[in-house]
Amino acid sequence: MDNLLELMINRRSVRKYSAEPVTDEQIKTITTAALLSPSGHSKYPCEFVVVKDRDTLEKMSHCRVAVAKMLNNASCAIVTIADSDKSDTIIEDSSIAMMNMHLMAASLGLGSCWIQLRSRDAEDGTNSEDYIRSVLNIPDHYLCQAILSIGGLEKTPKPHDINKLNFDKIHLEQF
Ligand SMILES: Cc1cc2nc3c(=O)[nH]c(=O)nc-3n(C[C@H](O)[C@H](O)[C@H](O)COP(=O)(O)O)c2cc1C
Numbered sequence: 188m189d190n191l192l193e194l195m196i197n198r199r200s201v202r203k204y205s206a207e208p209v210t211d212e213q214i215k216t217i218t219t220a221a222l223l224s225p226s227g228h229s230k231y232p233c234e235f236v237v238v239k240d241r242d243t244l245e246k247m248s249h250c251r252v253a254v255a256k257m258l259n260n261a262s263c264a265i266v267t268i269a270d271s272d273k274s275d276t277i278i279e280d281s282s283i284a285m286m287n288m289h290l291m292a293a294s295l296g297l298g299s300c301w302i303q304l305r306s307r308d309a310e311d312g313t314n315s316e317d318y319i320r321s322v323l324n325i326p327d328h329y330l331c332q333a334i335l336s337i338g339g340l341e342k343t344p345k346p347h348d349i350n351k352l353n354f355d356k357i358h359l360e361q362f
Contacts, residue, residue, distance in 0.1 A: 194294055197346045201298025202257040204338025209262040213295050217265065217337070220291035221284040227276030233284045236266040236323050243322065247334065249310040250318045255302045261336040264302075266319060268329040278305070281332035288335050298344070302334040 214237055221235055238244055239262070247266075248258040258264055267285050269277035285301055292299035309318035316331040325331060 194290060195347075196349060197344075198290060198293040199298075199344035199346070200300040201338075201340065201344055202300050202336075203341050204257070204260050204262060204298055204336075205341045207262070207339030209297060209337050209339070213292075213297065214263060214265075214337075216295060217288045217291045217335075220287040221265070221267070224280065224284040224287050226280045226283075227274060230274035230276070230280075232269040232271075232273040232277050233280050234268050234270070234329070235284070236268065236325070237263060238266065238323070239263045246322045247319065250304060250315045250322075250334070251302060251307055252310050255334070255336075257300055257336045257338075258302070258334070260338065262338040264337065265335045266304075266323065266325075266331060267333055267335070268325055268331050271328050271330055277330045278332065281330060285333050285335060292335070292337050296340060297337055298340045299335050299337045302336060304331045304333055 218235055218237065221233065238247065244258045244261060244264060247264060248255050265288060267281045269281045271277055274280065289299050289301060304315040304319055307315040309315050311318065319325065319331045320327065
């Protein structure tokens with residue numbers, strides 16, 4: 188348990204990456220973490236698109252205005268999608284899978300960042316989900332919640348300061 192807390196303190200959103208490629212073995216470990224995620228009613232609606240192709244990553248970097256540019260220097264990206272015909276907890280399931288991958292990337296000493304697609308717009312004015320569906324040939328009935336950009340660390344990110352957490356947000360017994 189101490190080790191998990193340590194990992195959470197050190198996990199940061201990293202948007203600049205080294206040239207060191209993420210290995211296939213590391214991608215396997217990160218996607219294994221995704222598939223280990225809990226799922227409402229055990230429906231497991233999530234699927235994942237792993238992208239390493241530079242041209243595709245460049246196209247994907249336009250899925251948001253300004254805040255997805257890190258895809259241009261990421262070694263790879265993993266898009267979390269979920270089949271809306273399979274479950275009514277696709278947003279929750281997708282979020283958990285994203286977080287499992289984000290934490291696993293940190294535990295492997297990699298940098299990663301969540302890029303939100305749901306309820307956001309692309310540079311060309313279309314919505315970000317439609318934009319990514321079109322770039323990656325994803326069927327319309329799949330939620331495209333978010334992308335995890337992943338790359339090597341250029342420098343160790345500053346850990347969170349546990350002493351600055353607002354424990355006033357923790358209510359005991361009643362609000
Ligand atoms: C739901 C969600 C959406 C986010 N979307 C983006 C995004 O589109 N682009 C980005 O650069 N960071 C995004 N982030 C990362 C947040 O900016 C980051 O988690 C926050 O600033 C706290 O920093 P930390 O992750 O280093 O603790 C997102 C995070 C979450 C949880």
